[in-house]
Amino acid sequence: MISCEIVSVGTELLLGDIVDTNAPYLSRELAAMGIAVLHRSTVGDNAGRLRDAVELALSRSDIVLLTGGLGPTADDITKEVCAQVMGFELVRDEESENAMRAFFKTRGRPMPESNLKQADVPLGGIVFRNDHGTAPGAAMERDGKCVILLPGPPNEMRAMFTDKVKPYLAAKTTGVIVSHTVRTMGIGESDMAERVAPLLEGSNPTVAPYAKQGEALLRVTAHADTAAQAEAIIAPALDEIRSILGGYIYGIDVADIQHAVVQGLLEKKLHVATAESCTAGYISKRITEVAGASDVFACGLVTYSNDMKEKLLGVRHETLAAHGAVSAETAAEMAAGVKRVSGAEIAVAVTGVAGPGCSENKPVGLVYIGIADRDGVRTVRFETGRKDREFNRYVTASRALHLVWQSIQNY
Amino acid sequence: MISCEIVSVGTELLLGDIVDTNAPYLSRELAAMGIAVLHRSTVGDNAGRLRDAVELALSRSDIVLLTGGLGPTADDITKEVCAQVMGFELVRDEESENAMRAFFKTRGRPMPESNLKQADVPLGGIVFRNDHGTAPGAAMERDGKCVILLPGPPNEMRAMFTDKVKPYLAAKTTGVIVSHTVRTMGIGESDMAERVAPLLEGSNPTVAPYAKQGEALLRVTAHADTAAQAEAIIAPALDEIRSILGGYIYGIDVADIQHAVVQGLLEKKLHVATAESCTAGYISKRITEVAGASDVFACGLVTYSNDMKEKLLGVRHETLAAHGAVSAETAAEMAAGVKRVSGAEIAVAVTGVAGPGCSENKPVGLVYIGIADRDGVRTVRFETGRKDREFNRYVTASRALHLVWQSIQNY
Numbered sequence: 161m162i163s164c165e166i167v168s169v170g171t172e173l174l175l176g177d178i179v180d181t182n183a184p185y186l187s188r189e190l191a192a193m194g195i196a197v198l199h200r201s202t203v204g205d206n207a208g209r210l211r212d213a214v215e216l217a218l219s220r221s222d223i224v225l226l227t228g229g230l231g232p233t234a235d236d237i238t239k240e241v242c243a244q245v246m247g248f249e250l251v252r253d254e255e256s257e258n259a260m261r262a263f264f265k266t267r268g269r270p271m272p273e274s275n276l277k278q279a280d281v282p283l284g285g286i287v288f289r290n291d292h293g294t295a296p297g298a299a300m301e302r303d304g305k306c307v308i309l310l311p312g313p314p315n316e317m318r319a320m321f322t323d324k325v326k327p328y329l330a331a332k333t334t335g336v337i338v339s340h341t342v343r344t345m346g347i348g349e350s351d352m353a354e355r356v357a358p359l360l361e362g363s364n365p366t367v368a369p370y371a372k373q374g375e376a377l378l379r380v381t382a383h384a385d386t387a388a389q390a391e392a393i394i395a396p397a398l399d400e401i402r403s404i405l406g407g408y409i410y411g412i413d414v415a416d417i418q419h420a421v422v423q424g425l426l427e428k429k430l431h432v433a434t435a436e437s438c439t440a441g442y443i444s445k446r447i448t449e450v451a452g453a454s455d456v457f458a459c460g461l462v463t464y465s466n467d468m469k470e471k472l473l474g475v476r477h478e479t480l481a482a483h484g485a486v487s488a489e490t491a492a493e494m495a496a497g498v499k500r501v502s503g504a505e506i507a508v509a510v511t512g513v514a515g516p517g518c519s520e521n522k523p524v525g526l527v528y529i530g531i532a533d534r535d536g537v538r539t540v541r542f543e544t545g546r547k548d549r550e551f552n553r554y555v556t557a558s559r560a561l562h563l564v565w566q567s568i569q570n571y
Numbered sequence: 572m573i574s575c576e577i578v579s580v581g582t583e584l585l586l587g588d589i590v591d592t593n594a595p596y597l598s599r600e601l602a603a604m605g606i607a608v609l610h611r612s613t614v615g616d617n618a619g620r621l622r623d624a625v626e627l628a629l630s631r632s633d634i635v636l637l638t639g640g641l642g643p644t645a646d647d648i649t650k651e652v653c654a655q656v657m658g659f660e661l662v663r664d665e666e667s668e669n670a671m672r673a674f675f676k677t678r679g680r681p682m683p684e685s686n687l688k689q690a691d692v693p694l695g696g697i698v699f700r701n702d703h704g705t706a707p708g709a710a711m712e713r714d715g716k717c718v719i720l721l722p723g724p725p726n727e728m729r730a731m732f733t734d735k736v737k738p739y740l741a742a743k744t745t746g747v748i749v750s751h752t753v754r755t756m757g758i759g760e761s762d763m764a765e766r767v768a769p770l771l772e773g774s775n776p777t778v779a780p781y782a783k784q785g786e787a788l789l790r791v792t793a794h795a796d797t798a799a800q801a802e803a804i805i806a807p808a809l810d811e812i813r814s815i816l817g818g819y820i821y822g823i824d825v826a827d828i829q830h831a832v833v834q835g836l837l838e839k840k841l842h843v844a845t846a847e848s849c850t851a852g853y854i855s856k857r858i859t860e861v862a863g864a865s866d867v868f869a870c871g872l873v874t875y876s877n878d879m880k881e882k883l884l885g886v887r888h889e890t891l892a893a894h895g896a897v898s899a900e901t902a903a904e905m906a907a908g909v910k911r912v913s914g915a916e917i918a919v920a921v922t923g924v925a926g927p928g929c930s931e932n933k934p935v936g937l938v939y940i941g942i943a944d945r946d947g948v949r950t951v952r953f954e955t956g957r958k959d960r961e962f963n964r965y966v967t968a969s970r971a972l973h974l975v976w977q978s979i980q981n982y
Contacts, residue, residue, distance in 0.1 A: 172781055174608050175750070176598030177790070179590065183613075187587030197585050198620060202594070202611035205779075209609060216627075232761035233780055234771065266936075266956040275761045292959050313782070315962055370588055434852075434873070440859035441845075441852025444873045448851035451927050451960060459879040462845070462855045462871030464864075468913070472870065472883075502879070516862050549862060 162333055163196045165221035167213050169229040169238050170312060171204035182227045182310075182317050189321060193329060194337045194383060195223070205235040214245050218305050223329070228312030230295040232275040239280065239298065242307050246300040248282035253296065256281065260294050288324040292316045299328060306332075335383055338390035342378040342401055344408040345417065345562045349376040355404050365394050367401075374555040375417075378405075410565055417561040418446040424568035425456035425506075432564055433502035434460040435473055435494040435509035437485065438527065442557040443510065458504035463494070473497030473509075484520040486511050488528050488539040495530030496537050506567050507532040508560050515549045527556045533567045572794070573744055574607045576632035578624050580640040580649050581723060582615035593638045593721075593728050600732065605746040605794055606634070616646040625656050629716050634740070639723030641706040643686040650691065650709065653718050657711040659693035667692065667700070667707050674705055699735040703727045710739060717743075746794055749801035753789040753812055755819040756828065756973045760787040766815050776808050785966040786828075789816075821976055828972040829857040835979035836867035836917075843975055844913035845871040846884055846905040846920035848896065849938065853968040854921065869915035874905070884908030884920075895931040897922050899939050899950040906941030907948050917978050918943040919971050926960045938967045944978045 166187065168180050180202065187197050199221065203213045210229075217224040229238030243250050256279035264271035278295040281287045288297035293316040298309045308325060310317045344352060353360065353369040356378065360367050365382040378401060382393035402409065411420045425432060434443045444460030447453050461472050466485055469475040475493040483489040494509030512527030513520075525544035530537060540563060544552045577594050584591050591613065598608050610632065614624045621640075628635040640649030654661050667690035675682035689706040692698045699708035704727040709720045719736060721728045755763060760782035764771065767789065770778040776793035789812060793804035813820065822831045836843060845854045855871030858864050872883050877896055880886040886904040894900040905920030923938030924931075936955035941948060951974060955963045 170781075171779060172790070173595070174598055174611060175602050175790075175792075176595035176600075177752075178783075179592055179595045181590055184584070184587035184590045187585055189587075191586050197587075198615060198617075199624075200585060200613035204609060206609070213610075231782065233764045235779060263956050266954050268954075269759060269762070272759075272761045272765045274765060292957060292962065313784075315959060319959070368588075436852075439856075440864075440868070441847075441855035441871055441873065444852035445850075445856045445964075448873075448875070449961065449964075453851075454875050457851070457873075457875050459875065459883065460852055460871075460873030461883075462852065462859075462868075462873070464859070464868050464870065468870040472872075472912070501883070550860065553856075553860075 161194065161196050162223065163198055163221045164190050164223040164225055165199045165201070165217040166197060167217055167224060167226045168200070168202045169205065169210060169226055171235070173202050173228075174204045182312070182314055185314070185318060186225060186227070186321065189326070192337055192339050192381065193326070194333055194335065195329065205229060205237060207237055207241055210237065210241045211245055214242055214307065218245070218307070222304070223306045223308065225308045225310065227310045227317055230278065230297070230309060230311045232272070232278050232294075239282075239309055242300065242309060243282050246282070246302050246307050248285055248300050250280040251283045252276070253279050253281040253287060256287070256289070256296050259289075263294055286328065288320050290316055290320060291323070292319050297324065299325075335385055336387050336390055337381060337383045338387055338394060339379055339381040340394060340398060340413055342380065342398070342405070342409055343411050343414060343416070344376050344378075344405055345410055345558065347376055347405070347408045352376045352378070352405065352408070356401060359397055359400060362397070365397050367397060374551070374558055410562065417558055417565060419450050421561050421565050421568065422447060422450040422453050422456055424565060426452065428568060428571045430506060430568060430571060431456055431458045431502070431504040433458040433498045433504035433507045435498035435507065436460065436462050437464060437469070437494070437511040438514040439510050439553050439557045439560070440464060442553050443508065443560050446557055446561065458502035459498070461498055461501070469494060472501075474500070484522070486513055486520055486522050486526060486528060488541060491528035491530035491539045492537045495532040499532040505533060505571070506564055508564050510556055510560050512552075512556055514552045514556075515547050525552050527559070529556075529560050529563055531563050531567055533570070535570065572605065572607050572746070573634065574609055574632045575601050575634040575636055576628040577608060577611045578628055578635060578637045579611070579613045580616065580621060580637055582646070584613050585615045593723070593725055596725070596729060597636060597638070597732065600737070602748050602750070604737070604740060605744050605748050606740065616640060616648060618648055618652055621648065621652045622656060625653055625718065629656070629718070633715070634717045634719065636719045636721065638721045638728055641689065641708070641720060641722050643683070643689055643705075650693075650720055653711065653720060654693050657693070657713050657718055659696055659711050661691040662694045663687070664690050664692040664698060664707070667698070670700070671705050697739065699731050701727055701731060702734070703730050708735065746796050747798050747801055748792060748794045749798055749805060750790055750792040751805060751809060751824055753791065753809070753816070753820055754822050754825060754827075755787050755789075755816055756821055756969065758787055758816070758819045763787045763789065763816065763819070767812060770808055770811060773808070776805050778808060778812070785962070785969055821973065828969055828976060830861050832972050832976050832979065833858060833861040833864050833867055835976060837863065839979060839982045841917060841979060841982060842867055842869045842913070842915040844869040844909045844915035844918045846909035846918065847871065847873050848875060848880070848905070848922040849925040850921050850964050850968045850971070851875060853964050854919065854971050857968055857972065869913035870909070872909055872912070880905060883912070885911070895933070897924055897931055897933050897937060897939060899941075899952060902939035902941035902950045903948045904941075906943040910943040916944060916982070917975055919975050921967055921971050923963075923967055925963045925967075926958050936963050938963075938970070940967075940971050940974055942974050942978055944981070946981065
């Protein structure tokens with residue numbers, strides 16, 4: 161089994177200013193490819209310590225994967241240090257230089273000449289173009305060892321890893337690893353794990369439960385010589401999971417609930433509209449993360465105040481006075497209101513207390529969701545059980561999206 | 572200056588199943604105490620590799636701080652390995668044993684005898700009681716070096732660090748580190764770095780540029796005997812940065828642009844309303860991330876389709892027909908429309924092409940932002956220069972928030 165060590169570079173990491181999400185992402189991706197990650201380390205923007213870290217990593221791992229320190233400033237030294245350690249010369253790459261000049265030109269800003277150091281690449285190495293930023297990545301091979309450089313910004317790093325580095329590494333590994341992720345909503349991780357307990361004992365496929373932002377997931381992974389063989393190993397486990405978890409599953413290998421919703425709306429040629437109070441645009445923002453959402457998203461109204469709930473959504477003054485903004489009655493009228501305004505087949509409305517403070521003497525985490533579709537209007541009450549504003553808003557948006565998904569299944 | 576190395580222990584970290592938030596937390600806390608963290612590493616539950624990691628850390632740092640691997644199961648080996656490396660004998664600690672038995676009794680659960688291994692502590696070492704769980708922490712000193720063991724669960728770790736380890740470490744250190752972060756918008760990282768280049772050479776204070784999601788930041792850090800002395804060292808550098816970067820700075824030590832916006836609106840008792848097309852709720856979602864936003868956020872209208880732009884915002888049919896939805900004219904009418912509907916003093920509207928595909932034959936990344944305030948309506952055109960939908964939406968929302976921030980400054 162090939163081994164890989166991840167080295168995260170950046171003084172801002174060592175100061176704790178940012179949390180390193182790149183290393184866990186790469187750990188997961190490499191594990192799924194059958195590459196063992198036995199060490200991870202973090203060093204600051206210091207040439208001596210970085211050199212030591214790279215040399216140590218090379219002494220015990222086949223592949224050393226570094227993130228960060230490829231930028232234009234003087235403290236970006238990852239490429240220079242690694243080239244020196246691996247004995248590669250850095251040369252100006254014309255294609256990268258041109259791309260960089262074009263990038264600045266589009267933005268109508270002058271390009272500082274210092275920026276060009278990003279266009280230096282290791283002579284005789286492999287260059288990974290950066291489709292989402294200016295600094296290219298690279299790979300340098302020597303004596304059966306390999307050093308790979310990736311940019312630090314997560315969006316650039318992930319895209320480059322997926323599109324360029326993964327295929328490059330795949331050629332170095334034997335056999336394939338295939339993985340499917342079952343996504344559920346409405347069931348806790350430990351409850352789910354107990355129900356599928358016998359499956360968790362297996363070694364090929366492995367079935368691993370995990371929790372992510374209020375959702376419980378199961379990852380089913382098999383290794384085999386070919387993808388078809390791996391799929392054949394996985395199929396019976398997936399069937400069993402489907403029969404055990406049935407109604408809780410909203411998708412397999414779907415990115416998230418908003419992708420499941422947009423896909424469902426597109427398939428059935430339906431439209432959705434949103435009326436949001438405590439989530440205040442989070443639901444519409446998530447729906448429209450999905451490319452193609454413009455064909456299914458009618459409109460969204462963010463009505464924080466009672467005044468706007470009356471004016472834009474037609475919620476009755478008496479309803480707000482009698483039951484308050486955070487109530488089933490208000491959620492129902494908000495949903496009916498935005499359905500009427502938009503003409504969408506399905507409308508969802510949310511009102512609740514995101515925190516940190518309570519409002520209307522109602523507890524933090526209390527939420528009412530209204531759904532209006534061809535079966536009429538219904539509401540769901542739930543409590544997130546937490547005081548964390550961001551968590552409460554995210555989970556509320558997820559729950560609302562899940563109710564839209566369930567409504568779609570009835571069309 | 573005392574140096575400390577953080578070693579995070581756990582195979583689940585190396586697999587990427589969980590993100591390590593302990594290490595950044597400890598990094599921040601240690602930096603604030605004036606303790607330099609120059610290395611961080613992560614190892615799995617493997618005795619040989621853990622021993623190597625601890626020995627390496629001891630060879631280059633004064634203090635080695637480990638988190639995780641203190642639990643009751645067979646793969647929890649941190650204490651055993653560290654005691655061996657430091658030459659300490661482990662003995663059963665009666666107080667910990669009694670606390671453990673009491674803990675299980677309260678919960679009405681039988682205690683597995685294997686659990687008692689958590690009550691073993693290094694003879695001659697320092698024991699840190701765990702007020703939030705069963706595994707105690709410990710410190711072992713030898714030859715001027717020190718190994719500190721902390722539990723892995725973040726709530727247990729943070730409480731033990733704050734209440735027990737911090738006072739223990741404070742006795743070993745002199746001086747403090749103070750850091751301020753200058754946040755800018757509208758200037759690139761390399762451009763900013765060039766303008767403040769002479770400041771980047773200093774060692775106390777240090778000035779370090781970095782980029783984060785389309786923004787350029789500068790961190791100014793000083794160490795001194797007292798916080799007041801550190802502030803006095805920082806002040807002239809901050810003054811110089813202010814005079815060089817002036818208009819680009821939207822805040823110092825403010826969390827992000829949405830916090831700056833909400834703070835500004837609260838101070839001047841103003842309200843904002845949003846009309847969003849391509850960002851589709853991202854702006855309102857970000858404004859309302861800030862607790863207290865309900866006092867300043869009037870309403871938000873997400874109008875993806877031309878139809879909804881006409882119906883909800885009063886954009887004229889002729890405007891859309893003549894210039895298209897992605898145009899300065901439409902952005903201006905959207906802003907004016909939502910200002911009228913909401914009654915807010917400041918209104919911002921966004922229309923653009925988020926990608927991946929182009930629309931109306933306009934390029935991906937092209938955005939028009941309209942601002943309506945007491946000075947009338949004006950528009951800004953810009954191109955993000957990228958094809959990444961999520962990036963384009965985030966940066967567009969940031970730019971729109973920055974325009975709102977600039978408008979607030981004129982009140």
